[in-house]
Amino acid sequence: MRKALPEARVEGVDCMSGCTRDQTVAFRSAGKVAYLFGDLTEDDLPDLQRFAALYAASPDGRLADARVLGPLRLKAVARIPG
Numbered sequence: 001m002r003k004a005l006p007e008a009r010v011e012g013v014d015c016m017s018g019c020t021r022d023q024t025v026a027f028r029s030a031g032k033v034a035y036l037f038g039d040l041t042e043d044d045l046p047d048l049q050r051f052a053a054l055y056a057a058s059p060d061g062r063l064a065d066a067r068v069l070g071p072l073r074l075k076a077v078a079r080i081p082g
Contacts, residue, residue: 001048004048004049007052007056008052021039021077022038022039022040023038023039023040024036024040025048027052027061029056030082031060031061031082032055032058032060032061032082033079033081034080034082035055035080036079037075037076037077038075040075044071044072047070047072050068050069050070050072051072054068054069
């Protein structure tokens, strides 16, 4: 993840309550909606990179249309208000 998203601060955590899902990733930024994705594989890296860019560009973290995320939108576990 660190190599795929060099502009983001990537932290490892012991638990994000996603134990039933392979690889779980959260995107969180002050004042923005937070997102949690699960069941991720290496094949999802391009979609995660696209999401990271869209998320960084959004003032509140919201996306007008999730379809731009491709298959990643089907791996969204939660969207948490900021």
